């Protein structure tokens with residue numbers, strides 16, 4: 001039996017419509033809308049694309065966005081000054097510093113400078129620290145991991161008591177999604193490049209989250225029949241048949257895995273659209289909290 005396709009694009013569209021309505025209600029009740037500041041340092045093509053998509057999504061939801069495009073050779077001090085200015089700006093409810101930052105910048109110091117109440121990416125060390133402890137609610141949870149959980153929830157996939165395997169241990173996805181699964185009472189295994197017999201570990205997974213950035217590494221015969229597969233990978237591979245000369249594939253060999261899995265996200269159109277929807281959610285929640293504080 002073929003797996004159910006988890007349509008992240010459709011689920012994200014539903015969430016974005018929910019947010020658009022929340023924003024409209026906020027405008028009506030308070031005469032205010034959420035504001036997101038985006039900070040882009042340098043000229044990485046992928047980062048430019050992500051920030052452009054985030055700003056466009058804000059506009060569609062009625063969220064104001066403030067773009068800060070800064071030169072790649074900006075000093076640590078000047079970048080810190082930009083973040084502090086945004087912390088002090090009452091029109092800005094959320095601050096997103098697009099990662100990765102150039103090598104000469106200490107990214108942890110920059111992320112730590114973001115006001116906790118405006119940390120809509122959830123990467124502030126205190127929010128990450130709270131995420132890593134029991135019963136210490138972070139103010140915000142990182143967007144891609146939160147989107148993975150939302151996909152499972154909105155697809156009716158039970159997490160509690162099931163074997164979850166996370167492939168990858170990055171700060172942006174692998175580690176935080178692992179913590180979220182644990183908080184939801186999954187039995188958790190985190191696999192990485194040194195894991196012995198990866199296929200055998202992955203075969204234990206009722207829920208697999210693949211976030212390693214290796215094109216189609218997970219084969220169909222690694223998947224437990226009926227498992228839920230969340231593929232976070234976005235990898236460009238050469239494809240002479242595609243007008244762009246490349247196509248995007250996930251970390252999972254989709255055509256093989258869909259023959260075995262119970263449910264699976266496609267790439268593109270799975271996790272990707274959820275990251276932006278969760279950013280809009282966090283920004284709107286940040287604005288609601290700020291309005292509550294008066």
Ligand code: GUN
Nearest residue numbers: 097098099100121143172
């Ligand atoms: N780079 C890759 N993913 C992300 C993300 O979710 N947020 C930010 N700020 N940078 C990223």
